[in-house]
Amino acid sequence: MDANPVKAIIFDLDNTLIDTNGAGRYAIQKTHALLKTTLALDDGTITNICEKFMQKLLHEKSEPTSGRSIDDIRMGHWDESIKESVDSCSTPTLAAQCYHLWKNSRLELLNLAPEISNLLKQLRRKYKLLLLTNGNAQTQREKVEAVGCEAFFDRIVVGGDYAEQKPYPSIFRLCFDLLQVEAQDCIMVGDSLDTDIQGGFMAKVRATVWINKSGDAVPVGAAKPDYIISTVLDLEDVLAKVN
Template structure:
């Protein structure tokens, strides 16, 4: 499966190598069960969890503001409880919710044996780099809990740098770390807006979009070179990329 001209593979983490969405859903379920023991109203509990999920999806973390990520996310829970209930019935409830949600999510995160085997095989032939957006502490926790450092020549976390995907600067950093050119690399990820657009911006040899739902590319979005439903299908793409790049 040697690919002439391809020297390095850049992988996203969340929902590419690990199922963060599933882990998040399990964590919300665990938090919901805890809340039901304290607030005996299913509709209220559901509303609190839905509000937190929405706030998390819209989160823009600014480290220069001086608030650590844990404090910010406790704040998400506090606001969600207040919006659903009015007055928080237990002063420490928001912090309890955050602790249950965070620890449950970390416990639910895992890298499948099949993906571990794939990365081990690929690393015999290519340089591998993990490139993940997100707040530094949060992403390091994920990397550590799934034990994936051993599979990569380098790990780059967007929160450690001035710019994240899809900015060219963070891709240039990755190329320099691996001592390769952009055209030597393939970018693999689940986000059209960050992974695929970033790879396109940086001029990589090819972009591979992980679309677990098998969805089509929305109008106006960047078009990936290849689309697969799981990263386990990547070897088929590499077989197609044998030989020099065609103009």
């Protein structure tokens, strides 16, 4: 390893520091209940509507936006999901209700657990910390605000504000410049092999740390992290090894 100590840590946000997947499941449950009460349909049909919405979220990046806001796009996802499952049952008002309930319920559940907050406070005494998150700029900034990330990081970079997001090296170079460090001064911590680990490798950071909560093996052909931990709370052990 490099003889020089690590100077900076770049963190992913979703499912690395906050449980976005868990908050999403909770939000879907709340919206499922609203739809069941409003439409008086069986659980299978309501579940199908919610699953269609989630699929539309997954494919959102590849869809044309036509200048629409992310709120309008996602209200459209709910409207289309209902119409595709139940003939003539959707109205703009119902789609808007579903979207705002889903969105607000998800944001309400997002938080930095106390032990993660304490970890970030401790790390910031020794290292520069930067939050680098992919996604729509409005959506990610709403999460950042809801969680109160500004208090824990020297810089926050939202990929949606730039032409290229993780794993492209350009956004990592921006991060290095903002922190006034070199790539080899940094480690990248995240849960995605495709964006966080591959991005860190392409940007030539000192080390990559994969948050692997499921314990799955690294898939064949995927970027191989330098370190694997099940929770970000184990990061200090990794830093001791890197340094």
